[in-house]
Amino acid sequence: MIRPALTRLASLFGVLLVVSMLVFFLGSLIPGDLASVIVGHEGATPEQFERVRRELGLDQPLIVQYLNWLGNAVTGDFGTSPITAREVSADIAQQFPVSLELALLCLVTSTVIGVPVGIKAAVSNKGWVDAAMRASLLVMFSVPVFVVGILLLLFASAFAPDLFNVTYVPWQQDLVGNLRSMALPVATITLPFAAMTMQMTRSATLEVLSDPYITTARAVGVKRRRVHYVHALRNALPPVVTFLGFQFGVMMGGLLVVEQIFSLPGLGRGMLDAINNRDYPSVTAITMVFAAVFVVVNAAIDLLYPVLDPRQRSR
Amino acid sequence: MTPDRGATPTPLLQVNDLVKHFPVRGRGPAQMLRAVDGVSFTVNAGETVGVVGESGCGKSTVARLVVGLTKPTSGSVLVEGGDIWARGKEGAERRRRMQMVFQNPTGSMNPRRTVGDAVAEPLQVLRAPGIRAKVEETLSLVGLKPEMADRMPHEMSGGQQQRAAIARAMISNPALVVHDESVASLDISLQAQILNLLVDLQDRLGTAYLFISHDLAAVQAISHRVVVMYLGEVVESATAVEFAARPLHPYSVALRRAALLPDPEIEQSRVEVGLTGDVPSPLNPPSGCRFRTRCPYAEQKCADEKPALRPAQDGHYVACHFAGIATATTALEGAS
Amino acid sequence: MERLNPADAGPETRANVLTVTDLQTAFPTRRGTVRAVDGVSFDVREGETLGLVGESGSGKSVTAMSILRLVAAPGRIESGRIELAGQDVLALEGEELRRVRGSIAGMVFQNPMTALNPSFTVGWQLMEALRAHGVRDPEELQRRVEQALAAVGMPDPARQLDTYPHQMSGGMRQRVVIAMGMINEPRLLIADEPTTALDVTIQAQVLNLMKRLTREHGTALLLITHNMGVIARMCDRVAVMYAGEIVEEALVRTLFSAPKHPYTSGLLRSIPRADHGRGKVPTMTGFPPDMAAPPSGCRFADRCPYVVDACLSDRPALVEVESAHKTRCLRVQELGGSVADLTVRGVA
Ligand SMILES: Nc1ncnc2c1ncn2[C@@H]1O[C@H](COP(=O)(O)OP(=O)(O)OP(=O)(O)O)[C@@H](O)[C@H]1O
Ligand SMILES: Nc1ncnc2c1ncn2[C@@H]1O[C@H](COP(=O)(O)OP(=O)(O)OP(=O)(O)O)[C@@H](O)[C@H]1O
Ligand code: SF4
Ligand code: SF4
Ligand SMILES: [Mg+2]
Ligand SMILES: [Mg+2]
DSSP: OHHHHHHHHHHHHHHHHHHHHHHHHHHHHSSSOHHHHHHOSSSOOHHHHHHHHHHHTTTSOHHHHHHHHHHHHHTTOOOBOTTTOSBHHHHHHHHHHHHHHHHHHHHHHHHHHHHHHHHHHHHTTTSHHHHHHHHHHHHHHHSOHHHHHHHHHHHHHHHOTTTSOSSOOOTTTOHHHHHHHHHHHHHHHHHHHHHHHHHHHHHHHHHHHTSHHHHHHHHTTOOHHHIIIIIIHHHHHHHHHHHHHHHHHHHHHHOHHHHHHTTOOSHHHHHHHHHHTTOHHHHHHHHHHHHHHHHHHHHHHHHHHHHHOGGGSOO | OOOOOTTOOSOSEEEEEEEEEEEEOOSSSOEEEEEEEEEEEEEOTTOEEEEEOOTTSSHHHHHHHHTTSSOOSEEEEEETTEETTOSTHHHHHHHHTEEEEOSOTTTTSOTTSOHHHHHHGGGSOSSSTTHHHHHHHHHHHTTOOGGGGGSOGGGSOHHHHHHHHHHHHHTTOOSEEEEESTTTTSOHHHHHHHHHHHHHHHHHHOOEEEEEESOHHHHHHHOSEEEEEETTEEEEEEEHHHHHHOOOSHHHHHHHHHSOOSOHHHHHTOOOOOOOSOOOOTTSOOSSSTTTTTOTTOOHHHHHSOOOOEEEETTEEEOOTTTTHHHHHSOOTTOO | OOSOOGGGSOGGGOOEEEEEEEEEEEEEETTEEEEEEEEEEEEEETTOEEEEEEOTTSSHHHHHHHHTTOOOTTOEEEEEEEEETTEEGGGOOHHHHHHHBTTTEEEEOSOTTTSSOTTSOHHHHHHHHHHTTTOOOHHHHHHHHHHHHHHTTOSSHHHHTTOOGGGSOHHHHHHHHHHHHHTTOOSEEEEESTTTTSOHHHHHHHHHHHHHHHHHHTOEEEEEOSOHHHHHHHOSEEEEEETTEEEEEEEHHHHHHSOOSHHHHHHHHTOOOTTSOSOOOOOOOSOOOOTTSOOSSOTTGGGOTTOOHHHHHSOOOOEEEETTEEEOOTTHHHHTTHHHHHHHHHHO
């Protein structure tokens, strides 16, 4: 158990290292650099420009710049944003919990809906329940998130303006207020994610339901519901959990539309702003955070596998 | 060491001290799985040698080693005295003289190609003139209609597919065909049909067979000589006639006893219990005689000293310190 | 355990545990309806072992699954009657049906590698079988599971409770499957090819075990196999299936020594024997019919050496030709013993 965990950890850092190189060197291919953002295009003398470059170390070879950056990054220092003039890490420290909360809430709601419905659909395979569920899945998929979000926002402000907070409230400040500010964003994206989870659960369960041990359980008189929700689900779980982990990664990085609509100060919005402002240090740092989340979630799932599937355990 | 018939010229196939170890990666240090551990036997031209043994004793690995699908860890496979892994054309030529028929008729044929194309495969040229005629001739040889060449594999029954697989093995006039459980997945009546077909083909074409099966009855029905394997080793080898009358190794005797006869008079009055326990893991085989953990006659010597495969009498080889003890103390029912 | 061992009573006085009458189970397929079981009738008496033999695809497994109504959709029991310990199985609904499964009739399936759930321990799965029939007390669960494992010859039963199926050999797993089938002390055990996936030496162990257990508990056994040796070893009576029908039914010794149906005789002749040397085995030519379009007359007609014109048009019925010996052949009277003679000669 220890050894694979350590190997995992090592490869995890390896992946992050490669990602950081990619981000850094690809970023350097974009015309213009940090100095031009800080100094601005007009009115700066070449001397000023050069001085800023020197201060930032931009006159040094790229590899040296990278190593410097890397050296700082491992201590948690991603530099200073030329736009907000704050430490990038401080910005991220504020944005990260927002995105994390949004992703976790979405994961919970979409799982709570998606998994049971998926099992139900599998059990009634090709019956009307299954057909109805698959039809609604298509509908949920084909409506763009921003349409749903704006509609929800409009409805909420028209019919229940006091029920929801339109501005973000951190949970440390006011838990209820926080949940009221999260409700609409979560509602907006739960259904499409639930639809995917359902689809995944359905196919995993279908596969398991035709396995002989399911017949064994029925032949010995185990109740139908128990056969489905205990005997079958337990075996359908590994692929579903892998998928949920993947979804979580997507949610952490990909909810920028929702964060934008509902003005949530999360990572997605931070990324969007940073790109618009050519805020190189922030772009690099947020990208690294996304990569780290993905890698960590993947590693966690890998370590979870033996727990889910006894055949993966050593004796 | 090699159980062959003394003065005969170079046998068709000589398997010398064949070893195949697989490294297994578990959690923890890598271990060696001793799938085949020093197996030797010969097959003469036109002869059938049957190999029996329980699941996991290394039969399929031997089959794959013999036809050159895998390279041995050590030891050699010789065809007419020449190594099949000799460099260049020679080795390849020798490997091509052997063909193999697998257990699963459905799985061994490409579902998207016609049966005719599959059968022609060993000829290595598909659209040359005369190939079609050759395919049809071979199909009728195995009792299929020549038109079957245009069918797809899934349009044939299991028995027909297995006949086609045999046709594919026979089309290049091989000197030896290795059958790895080729009748195991077939029904009783089909099994009998295929066994008869194999005997027929051998009588007509003089092809030698290495017939591998866990079913002693099927092996007895087709073989001139029988080789018994246990946990990667040969424990006994004898002519089929001699083996039917007098198996000497305690494991062979147990195999014979465990093979149920289609005769209620014998079976319902059977009292003795067979072997206890399971086959040990080939990752960690017992010291000395590998059968000792299940052998009712095991003694200290069996743990200390590995019994060599040695002649008990002309052409009959056994690897047991007390060869014959099982047959001597208990009469075999049903032996005719 | 209080129950009188029915095996002590003579065969005639025993009551039926299972009576199947004119069972028809069908599968809709693209090529038409496949009547996998087509008018099958037989019974199993208290404590006896009835063998069901026949070629692959003859309908043995579908028959077994029909008894506990486990035939997977789209398969359907179309008609017939199944009486299990006095209950009309086809009339049962929901909970009633569930309570019958496992407690009145248990099942043992062919492949021990797949018949157990890989995600749960052996102990949990056995307890689950007890829980399904109302045992709740943890101590009783534990005790009865250990008992059941000990009964199937499992070394160190208490320790095996926490073992996962993949940590066991095939033979050990099949013991667990048998323990599961027997744990609620059913009156009937239905075993579908219980040893086919096992090595011969392990097969011998498992068969001995089943023989001992069914004797001790007076459990009736419906044993499905295509291995005539297993039939010879285990059964009191045998029913032979061909193409969805029972073609012959007799006491085991009668069936082997004096078969009356040409298919049975052909089957017996074509078995290679471990105590015989090299040589050809007499065979039946041809294949079983396509079950989507079975012949209208005798289903064995195109392979039968005794076929006459009438066989192609008239469907023979299963008739009792001698006491306890039924056959489905139009020519059974005129052929008499010649069918059996061929069997005996074939072996020599
Ligand atoms: N490629 C491989 N890698 C690792 N182990 C292998 C490999 N091939 C075979 N083995 C192991 O070698 C041993 C012998 O296998 P083999 O398939 O030769 O047995 P067998 O006698 O043919 O058994 P069966 O009757 O089940 O076909 C087994 O323990 C098997 O698990
Ligand atoms: N799900 C299904 N759909 C269509 N046909 C089926 C299905 N299950 C079984 N059958 C058909 O029913 C017939 C009987 O099958 P069954 O499994 O009972 O045979 P069997 O006698 O048990 O054979 P085996 O010895 O191979 O187990 C076969 O012809 C098969 O094709
Ligand atoms: S050497 Fe010993 S243990 Fe091995 S088979 Fe002979 S008697 Fe048995
Ligand atoms: S009815 Fe005719 S074809 Fe059928 S088994 Fe009897 S003799 Fe043969
Ligand atoms: Mg094999
Ligand atoms: Mg079956």
